Amino acid sequence: MHRPLLWSVSVLSAVTLLSAPAVHADEKETVDTAPLPTVPIQGAVDPQTDDQESVAVPETSPTPETGTQATAHAADDEASTSESLDAEPRTAQPSHEATAVPEATPTTAAPQAAAEPEAPVEKVKVIVETTDRPALARADRQDSEAFNQALETADADVLHSFNAISADLATQGIHLTLDDHFYGGFAGFSTTVNPEDIEQIKRLKQVQNVTVQRTLTPMPVVEPEMIFSGDLVGLTAEEREQIPYKGENIIVSVIDSGIDPDHRDLTLSDDIEKRYDEAAMTSAITELGLPGRWYSNKVPYGYNYADETQNVKSMNGVHGQHVSGIIGANGNPEDGGIVGVAPHVQILAMKVFGNGTNDSTTTEDIYIRAIDDSIKLGADVLNLSLGGPAGFNQDSNAPLERTLALARSKGILPVIAMGNDRNITQGLPENSTTANPDTSLASSPGLSSHALTVGSIDNIRQMLPIVRAEVGGQAYQFKSQTASGKKANEAPVRLVVAGLGRAEDYDALGDISGANVLVQRGEITFTDKYQEAVKHGAAGVIVYDNVESDDLVGMAGLEQATIPVTFVGKTDGEQLAKLAMEHGGRRQICV
Numbered sequence: 001m002h003r004p005l006l007w008s009v010s011v012l013s014a015v016t017l018l019s020a021p022a023v024h025a026d027e028k029e030t031v032d033t034a035p036l037p038t039v040p041i042q043g044a045v046d047p048q049t050d051d052q053e054s055v056a057v058p059e060t061s062p063t064p065e066t067g068t069q070a071t072a073h074a075a076d077d078e079a080s081t082s083e084s085l086d087a088e089p090r091t092a093q094p095s096h097e098a099t100a101v102p103e104a105t106p107t108t109a110a111p112q113a114a115a116e117p118e119a120p121v122e123k124v125k126v127i128v129e130t131t132d133r134p135a136l137a138r139a140d141r142q143d144s145e146a147f148n149q150a151l152e153t154a155d156a157d158v159l160h161s162f163n164a165i166s167a168d169l170a171t172q173g174i175h176l177t178l179d180d181h182f183y184g185g186f187a188g189f190s191t192t193v194n195p196e197d198i199e200q201i202k203r204l205k206q207v208q209n210v211t212v213q214r215t216l217t218p219m220p221v222v223e224p225e226m227i228f229s230g231d232l233v234g235l236t237a238e239e240r241e242q243i244p245y246k247g248e249n250i251i252v253s254v255i256d257s258g259i260d261p262d263h264r265d266l267t268l269s270d271d272i273e274k275r276y277d278e279a280a281m282t283s284a285i286t287e288l289g290l291p292g293r294w295y296s297n298k299v300p301y302g303y304n305y306a307d308e309t310q311n312v313k314s315m316n317g318v319h320g321q322h323v324s325g326i327i328g329a330n331g332n333p334e335d336g337g338i339v340g341v342a343p344h345v346q347i348l349a350m351k352v353f354g355n356g357t358n359d360s361t362t363t364e365d366i367y368i369r370a371i372d373d374s375i376k377l378g379a380d381v382l383n384l385s386l387g388g389p390a391g392f393n394q395d396s397n398a399p400l401e402r403t404l405a406l407a408r409s410k411g412i413l414p415v416i417a418m419g420n421d422r423n424i425t426q427g428l429p430e431n432s433t434t435a436n437p438d439t440s441l442a443s444s445p446g447l448s449s450h451a452l453t454v455g456s457i458d459n460i461r462q463m464l465p466i467v468r469a470e471v472g473g474q475a476y477q478f479k480s481q482t483a484s485g486k487k488a489n490e491a492p493v494r495l496v497v498a499g500l501g502r503a504e505d506y507d508a509l510g511d512i513s514g515a516n517v518l519v520q521r522g523e524i525t526f527t528d529k530y531q532e533a534v535k536h537g538a539a540g541v542i543v544y545d546n547v548e549s550d551d552l553v554g555m556a557g558l559e560q561a562t563i564p565v566t567f568v569g570k571t572d573g574e575q576l577a578k579l580a581m582e583h584g585g586r587r588q589i590c591v
Contacts, residue, residue, distance in 0.1 A: 121194050125179070125213040127364055127399045129188040130161040130206055136185045136375055136410050144378075151288065151376060154183035161206045162189050168204055169197075180365050184372040185412075186403040190365035209397050213364040216386045216445075240339065247342025248273040251300075252327055252381040253374035255367055256320030258312045258351035261295035261302060265331030265338045266324065268297035272344050275378065276300040288376050295349065298330065301377060302349030305370045306362055315355035323385055324349075348374055352386070362386060364399060371403055375412065382407065384451075385417040387443030404450040418455030419443030467542070467568055471579050478572035480542075481552035483526070484561035493539050497580050501529035501543075506536050513537035518577055521546045521567075526555040530565055540564040544573020 132154060139150035158181050166176045174197050181189035190213065193201070202210050259266070268274065274297060276284070281300045285292065292303030293310050302312040314320055328345040331337020350370040352362045367386065374382055382404075395401065404414045419442055446453040469476040494515045499505035501519030506512070517538045519529050526543060533541045540563050545553060548570050558565050568576070 121196070123192045124195055125190060125192050125363060125365070126198065126201075126210050127188055127190050127213055127368070128165070128201060128210050129186070129208040129397075129399060129402070130158055130165075131208050132157040132161055132183070132187040134183055134185050134187040134406065136406055141375070141378060141410060148287065151184065154187060155181075158183045158187050158189060165201070165204055165206050169201065172200065174200065180369055182365075182368055182372045184375040185407050186368055186372060186399055188399065211364075211395075211398055215361045215363050216367070240341075245342075247328060247345035249275055250342065250345045250381070251275055251348060251377065251379045252342075252345050252383055253348040253350050253370070253377075253379040254320055254324050254327065255350045255352055255370050255374070255382065255384045255386070256323055257318075257353045257385075258304065258314035258355075259299070259302075259320045259324045259347070259349045260313050261299040261349060263321070265329040266296070266298045266347070267330050268344065268346065270297065272297070274300075274344075274346055276346060284377060288373075290373055290376070292373075298328070298347060299349050300346050302351070303370075303373070304351040304354070305366050306352055306354035311355070312349040312351045314351070314353075319385055320349075320351065323383060327383065348377060348379060350374060368399055368403060371400075371407075375407065380412060382412060382414045383416075384414065384445065387417060387419050387446055400445055401448055401450070404445070404448050408450040414448070414451045416446040416448065416451040416453050417443065418446045418453050465566070467566065467572070467576070469576065469579065476575070476579070478568050478576070479552065481554050481567045483555035483558040483565040483567065484563070495542075495576075495580050496538075497577050498533070500524065501532055501541075503532055506532065509536075511537075514539050516540040516542060518542045518544065518573065518580065520544055520573065521553070526565075527557055530558055530561060530563075534563060538563060540566075542566055542568060542573070542576070544568045544576070545570040 135147060135150040135154040138154060139146040141147045162176075162178055162181065169176060174193070176191050176193070179190040179192060188208075198210050198212075201207055270277075277297065278294050278300075281294045284290070285294070285301070290301070290303070291308070291310075292301050292312075294300055295302055295312075299312075302310070304311050324347050325338050325340055327340050328342050328347050329338040329340040330343040331339060333339060350373070352367045352370050354362075367384070371382055396405075407414055442453065442455070445451065446455075465480045465482050467478040467480045469478075496509055496512045496515045496517045498509060498512075498517045498519050500523050501517070502524055505519070513536075515538060517533045517536075517540075519533070519541065521543055524532075529543060530541055543555070543565070544567070552569060553567055555565065555567060
């Protein structure tokens with residue numbers, strides 16, 4: 001365990017603040033705006049794209065907080081409101097019956113107004129399932145020679161079907177492009193078409209089904225610290241030592257946000273029985289024509305399917321790393337390391353969420369390709385942490401459902417996250433547990449009948465940064481969201497209440513050098529509040545909200561701040577200010 005980070009201020013006695021790193025956006029107005037969620041394509045599950053970001057759980061978090069699991073999300077005051085992309089409906093023109101027009105002397109015709117061009121039809125991404133059989137349905141994957149031959153044949157068959165379909169459609173003026181194709185656990189290809197062409201494609205003899213691709217979001221990082229994971233899965237360090245099975249010769253495909261193959265706890269020594277060493281994996285990559293590469297004994301293969309690069313490290317979330325640690329970390333606990341449930345498994349790092357934005361999503365052809373390649377490499381377990389909220393059971397003919405069904409029938413276990421949504425409207429602007437108290441909802445594809453769906457209902461501990469205050473021998477603590485990684489002061493420091501943190505708010509305060517300042521959100525940006533505090537010699541900055549909210553605002557742009565900066569809720573900030581006023585007199589608290 002690392003030593004907690006301490007803030008310290010004093011209210012006659014002492015006010016001590018505990019914090020840990022987090023991130024979020026500067027604000028320029030006091031009214032939050034949040035992007036609208038993505039509209040579902042079908043009746044099953046499409047993504048929510050909300051303004052939330054998951055709690056960054058630092059290694060140096062303070063003491064555990066008891067209670068139900070909660071999220072601390074960021075609301076960016078500078079976020080632009082999403083606009084609808086739907087075209088405006090055309091106004092129907094009234095119809096007129098024909099009437100007799102009397103003859104008239106010819107005159108010069110008046111020029112007619114040019115007709116407005118029609119808006120182009122927006123194309124959609126689809127997956128076409130062909131009538132071919134995938135390799136997994138053709139041969140026993142335990143027979144590597146037969147399975148490799150089946151892969152080669154299935155690959156050729158799917159490409160032949162695509163060419164035949166393309167040629168047939170070209171005669172009808174429909175031209176297809178091949179976005180990707182699949183043949184390991186699913187036979188078909190992805191392409192982009194006009195919506196009105198879908199029915200025509202379905203009529204072709206080589207086509208079994210056509211579905212519009214769904215978009216899914218990663219599971220938010222709202223999780224316990226790794227030090228609690230063993231307890232939650234019923235496997236303490238003592239119990240683990242009594243289990244002789246460690247996962248030798250097993251491959252788990254982690255289809256997620258990416259992992260760090262160089263992490264000190266993701267190791268596997270040469271003497272452990274394993275499916276792939278470097279030579280065997282290099283040969284398989286060449287033979288199967290795979291895009292990824294070898295990383296280590298523990299991570300023999302990985303690829304970034306979202307960005308189409310070999311960078312499998314996540315730049316905007318640690319979910320994949322967290323999952324990989326629970327599954328197969330192999331660290332040394334005596335040196336602060338983590339040991340997973342099966343420390344000797346090999347992990348495929350199948351990254352399906354890109355590094356472009358914090359609101360990264362993935363499409364069906366991306367994660368089906370990752371599943372397809374996992375099957376080609378002989379994965380025993382497919383671990384998917386993705387989904388759409390308030391899910392409904394999958395259409396049995398949907399590409400992912402077909403893939404999962406075949407995989408399960410051939411002894412491959414799909415393990416899918418149930419989801420972290422609190423209620424049916426989680427992430428939507430009208431979210432209200434009072435108006436809609438439906439709280440036991442699972443995500444799709446976790447609802448698949450072919451999946452082992454995993455969720456936690458008994459986590460009562462979470463590591464959170466807090467503000468801790470001690471006044472006259474009485475202790476107070478408040479949940480916080482830290483913006484800078486600068487270590488807070490450990491010794492008691494006086495606290496100064498400085499209004500909104502503007503230049504004029506400091507005029508009546510006198511010398512505040514070495515003090516922490518408490519300022520309210522609003523009127524000026526977080527960066528301006530921070531810079532004004534630095535200019536006046538503050539030791540640290542506490543910003544408190546100006547609106548009631550269950551979520552705490554992060555403050556992006558202050559990660560490299562030279563003094564600690566943290567954020568607390570409106571009620572907590574007002575209570576801290578009240579303590580300061582009561583015990584310090586007027587607007588300043590003295591040691």
